[in-house]
Amino acid sequence: MIEPLLQVESLSKRFGALRAADEISLGVAEGELHALIGPNGAGKTTLLDLLCGLTEADCGSITFQGRSVGSMSMEARARLGLVRSFQVTSVFPTLTVEENLVLAVMAAQGGNFGCWSPPLDDVQLLQPARELLTRVDLIQKSALPAAALSHGERRQLEVGMVLATAPRMLLLDEPMAGLGPGGTVQLTRMIQGLKGSVTILLVEHDMPSVFTLADRITVLVRGRVAATGSPQEIRHDPAVQEAYLGRGDDA
Amino acid sequence: MRAFLRNERLMLTVLLVFALLPPLFQLMGQEYLLSLLNRILIYGLAAASLDLILGYGGMVSLGHAAFLGIGAYSAGILAFHSYEGSAVLNWPMGLVLPGSESLLLALFVAVVMAGFFGLLTGSISLRTRGMHFIMITLAFAQMFYYLFISLDRYGGEDGISLFGRGHLPGFDLNNDFIYYYLCLFILILFLVLARRFTTSRFGLVLRGGRDNEQRLRALGFPVYRYRLICYALAAAAAGVAGVLMAHQGEYVSPGLMHWTKSGEIMVMVLLGGSGTLVGPLLGAGVLLLLEEVLAIYTEHWMVILGPFLILVVLFARNGIHGLLMKIGGRDD
Amino acid sequence: MSSVHFVPVFLMLLFVEQLLNGLQLGVMLFLMSAGLTLVFGIMQVVNLAHGSFYMIGAYVAATVMLKSGSFVLALAVALPVTAAVGMLVELTVLRRLYERDHLDQVLATFGLIFFFNELTRMIWGRQPLFMDVPPWLSRTVELLPGIYYPSYRLLIIAVGILVALFLYLLFSRTRLGLQIRAGATNREMVAAMGINIRVLYTLVFGLGALLAGLAGAMAGPILAVEAGMGESILILTFVVIVIGGIGSIRGAFVGALVVGMVDTLGRAFLPQIFRLLFDSAAADRLGLALASMAVYVFMALILAWKPRGLFPAPGN
Numbered sequence: 001m002i003e004p005l006l007q008v009e010s011l012s013k014r015f016g017a018l019r020a021a022d023e024i025s026l027g028v029a030e031g032e033l034h035a036l037i038g039p040n041g042a043g044k045t046t047l048l049d050l051l052c053g054l055t056e057a058d059c060g061s062i063t064f065q066g067r068s069v070g071s072m073s074m075e076a077r078a079r080l081g082l083v084r085s086f087q088v089t090s091v092f093p094t095l096t097v098e099e100n101l102v103l104a105v106m107a108a109q110g111g112n113f114g115c116w117s118p119p120l121d122d123v124q125l126l127q128p129a130r131e132l133l134t135r136v137d138l139i140q141k142s143a144l145p146a147a148a149l150s151h152g153e154r155r156q157l158e159v160g161m162v163l164a165t166a167p168r169m170l171l172l173d174e175p176m177a178g179l180g181p182g183g184t185v186q187l188t189r190m191i192q193g194l195k196g197s198v199t200i201l202l203v204e205h206d207m208p209s210v211f212t213l214a215d216r217i218t219v220l221v222r223g224r225v226a227a228t229g230s231p232q233e234i235r236h237d238p239a240v241q242e243a244y245l246g247r248g249d250d251a
Numbered sequence: 252m253r254a255f256l257r258n259e260r261l262m263l264t265v266l267l268v269f270a271l272l273p274p275l276f277q278l279m280g281q282e283y284l285l286s287l288l289n290r291i292l293i294y295g296l297a298a299a300s301l302d303l304i305l306g307y308g309g310m311v312s313l314g315h316a317a318f319l320g321i322g323a324y325s326a327g328i329l330a331f332h333s334y335e336g337s338a339v340l341n342w343p344m345g346l347v348l349p350g351s352e353s354l355l356l357a358l359f360v361a362v363v364m365a366g367f368f369g370l371l372t373g374s375i376s377l378r379t380r381g382m383h384f385i386m387i388t389l390a391f392a393q394m395f396y397y398l399f400i401s402l403d404r405y406g407g408e409d410g411i412s413l414f415g416r417g418h419l420p421g422f423d424l425n426n427d428f429i430y431y432y433l434c435l436f437i438l439i440l441f442l443v444l445a446r447r448f449t450t451s452r453f454g455l456v457l458r459g460g461r462d463n464e465q466r467l468r469a470l471g472f473p474v475y476r477y478r479l480i481c482y483a484l485a486a487a488a489a490g491v492a493g494v495l496m497a498h499q500g501e502y503v504s505p506g507l508m509h510w511t512k513s514g515e516i517m518v519m520v521l522l523g524g525s526g527t528l529v530g531p532l533l534g535a536g537v538l539l540l541l542e543e544v545l546a547i548y549t550e551h552w553m554v555i556l557g558p559f560l561i562l563v564v565l566f567a568r569n570g571i572h573g574l575l576m577k578i579g580g581r582d583d
Numbered sequence: 584m585s586s587v588h589f590v591p592v593f594l595m596l597l598f599v600e601q602l603l604n605g606l607q608l609g610v611m612l613f614l615m616s617a618g619l620t621l622v623f624g625i626m627q628v629v630n631l632a633h634g635s636f637y638m639i640g641a642y643v644a645a646t647v648m649l650k651s652g653s654f655v656l657a658l659a660v661a662l663p664v665t666a667a668v669g670m671l672v673e674l675t676v677l678r679r680l681y682e683r684d685h686l687d688q689v690l691a692t693f694g695l696i697f698f699f700n701e702l703t704r705m706i707w708g709r710q711p712l713f714m715d716v717p718p719w720l721s722r723t724v725e726l727l728p729g730i731y732y733p734s735y736r737l738l739i740i741a742v743g744i745l746v747a748l749f750l751y752l753l754f755s756r757t758r759l760g761l762q763i764r765a766g767a768t769n770r771e772m773v774a775a776m777g778i779n780i781r782v783l784y785t786l787v788f789g790l791g792a793l794l795a796g797l798a799g800a801m802a803g804p805i806l807a808v809e810a811g812m813g814e815s816i817l818i819l820t821f822v823v824i825v826i827g828g829i830g831s832i833r834g835a836f837v838g839a840l841v842v843g844m845v846d847t848l849g850r851a852f853l854p855q856i857f858r859l860l861f862d863s864a865a866a867d868r869l870g871l872a873l874a875s876m877a878v879y880v881f882m883a884l885i886l887a888w889k890p891r892g893l894f895p896a897p898g899n
Contacts, residue, residue: 092462107470394879401872557698564691
């Protein structure tokens with residue numbers, strides 16, 4: 001069996017008496033879209049915090065590309081290609097969509113004190129930027145200022161900017177939160193398009209999109225892994241249905 | 252992209268007007284207007300340089316007049332020593348800078364001095380944010396103001412009077428026409444360079460920092476360095492405007508550095524529309540013309556100008572440039 | 584023999600007198616900066632027109648004093664008038680600027696300065712007004728043997744300290760003070776507590792204007808009352824606030840006293856010190872130049888060391 005890109009072993013984190021993460025183990029294979037679901041307070045966000053390096057685990061190990069990253073800083077993990085996109089979208093509102101991405105590509109390429117040639121005429125910047133725009137479904141909007149984008153489109157842009165740093169694995173934290181039905185469909189389509197080219201760990205509440213997108217799903221309940229499997233297996237797992245789906249979210 | 256083109260067109264139109272007005276004034280026999288137009292031009296240059304900091308860099312500096320003053324005094328002090336026949340600097344090891352009325356030398360010294368002090372004060376000011384930045388830039392400008400007031404040798408509060416406009420080989424600068432077109436040439440040169448600068452990689456990073464400093468840092472850009480370089484370059488450009496101003500009015504005084512002068516230049520930028528380069532030119536034109544016209548009707552014109560500024564802030568947020576773009580937008 | 588003793592004693596007397604002058608300037612600056620730092624801290628507004636309230640206070644007090652001859656009556660009229668002008672300005676202009684960026688606030692309040700300066704010129708003319716020290720305060724007091732000080736300036740110092748005490752009690756002991764302090768750290772929380780934030784803002788602004796008016800009215804007999812008098816003290820007030828930390832009354836108090844001392848002592852002694860160290864007239868000029876720049880250099884040093892001032896209020 002091939003070693004997974006990300007391997008988590010018995011990861012635990014306590015906040016006082018609360019076991020936010022309790023002996024969590026899971027593996028995400030290269031190219032896979034792995035969804036993480038669970039009722040509120042199940043510890044999904046805590047797990048992402050632990051994975052990206054925002055908080056440090058009490059015990060357990062995180063292995064990324066065969067290297068132990070558990071004690072690395074967030075920046076160091078990002079440099080290895082383990083990158084988190086936050087719930088709060090953060091773009092450059094008065095710059096155009098294209099300029100936003102060009103800036104991100106510039107950051108990845110370096111050498112940016114040039115005062116003479118316009119970056120928007122530079123194929124080396126423009127081509128990757130345009131490719132990314134296509135990947136995040138925003139090529140039609142490239143001339144608009146980012147402020148004119150809808151909520152969901154800004155998320156797409158944000159993901160595009162994260163992709164510009166060429167991550168091996170994306171940690172997406174509830175990208176659908178706060179979006180209307182239209183936005184959700186659009187963003188689902190975009191993530192669908194990313195599948196295969198980048199490994200994704202997706203935390204999401206919106207069940208239809210999770211079941212459309214995920215190759216495998218891990219269910220967290222009260223800080224523990226309740227089940228892991230294909231969407232089909234999860235849908236029919238009696239324990240999961242009782243603990244989570246049975247509440248009528250996805251009847 | 253279309254907005255950019257329209258902006259470009261507007262700038263060409265404005266510069267064309269600047270180029271064509273002087274002969275028109277002469278035809279109408281209204282030569283005195285030329286000196287007003289020349290002042291507008293020079294203030295426009297100063298305001299456009301502030302626009303680099305304010306509009307593109309998002310740094311609210313209330314001390315830009317200091318660099319104007321440093322430029323003006325560079326010209327004034329050089330000329331003063333030339334009249335006196337003494338040296339500006341007389342350091343050991345043959346380091347002697349004699350007085351001079353050369354315009355080019357004055358421009359060179361002004362760019363170096365204003366750029367240097369921009370770098371120096373900027374390196375401290377840019378460690379702060381928001382209101383602190385506004386006030387520390389203000390305080391630095393006041394510092395220069397008081398410094399020059401205390402320089403009795405150079406006229407203290409009264410400043411330095413120049414005899415004539417200095418020398419430039421091949422040109423008679425005392426001819427108002429020639430001096431005007433020289434200023435226009437320098438302004439155009441600045442605008443071309445500034446246009447390149449703001450659309451370059453550097454400019455894009457700068458504008459990114461104006462929008463969202465946090466995100467830019469997260470991308471790994473050293474925001475401070477970009478801002479500091481921009482601040483110093485804008486200071487140097489203001490120094491050039493200062494030299495031109497000194498020679499145009501044939502007079503240099505600490506009043507040029509007073510904080511209300513910084514405020515006035517800032518008003519020009521906002522009135523015209525910040526982040527556009529051409530807006531500040533329009534702003535300088537409108538403000539100086541307004542002063543001139545209101546002064547005809549009442550000596551208390553400031554009592555009208557004040558509320559006018561407030562109304563502009565409240566209701567015309569993108570300044571004259573924004574209004575023109577809106578009108579232009581309907582045509583398209 | 585006697586001259587050997589005379590010099591140090593003379594210097595000490597001079598020093599004590601300058602110390603008191605510094606204290607008096609510091610107290611004035613505190614009156615100016617207490618209100619302004621609250622406006623900065625709570626409403627997040629850059630208000631360049633705060634000096635105008637100082638000027639209005641001075642003009643109104645001078646006018647009442649010239650007409651009636653009573654200093655107490657002058658204060659009694661000047662304070663409510665400046666508070667009212669302040670609240671009017673808040674209601675008509677400042678209120679619309681709370682959500683705007685600092686640039687807009689600078690521009691609009693710069694317009695207010697133009698307006699008020701010219702308005703006073705229209706009402707009172709271009710000639711400065713001169714306001715006399717009230718007769719019952721025109722004596723000097725012997726504080727220590729050999730140290731005489733004008734009783735009017737002592738009154739200013741006393742008033743300043745009383746106001747500081749009053750503000751301290753207001754903020755630490757009363758409900759209103761608690762709400763204002765809460766507003767400085769967390770606007771949303773105050774709104775959530777069900778406090779009418781708009782009324783609170785107007786009141787705070789009025790209080791700030793009133794204190795500035797008090798400073799102006801008291802400065803009347805010391806300075807010439809003229810249009811534009813607010814701006815010179817305004818810049819020093821900014822220096823105080825930035826040194827003290829925006830939004831902090833305690834910072835304003837410490838900053839005001841420090842700036843008052845640095846400025847006064849610098850002007851009094853720096854030229855002398857330079858004259859002792861070097862001997863030429865150039866040194867004298869250098870001393871003078873440095874003295875007038877002293878507070879700004881001091882501020883730059885403080886900010887290079889602590890970019891948010893000495894007592895930064897949380898949340899700013």
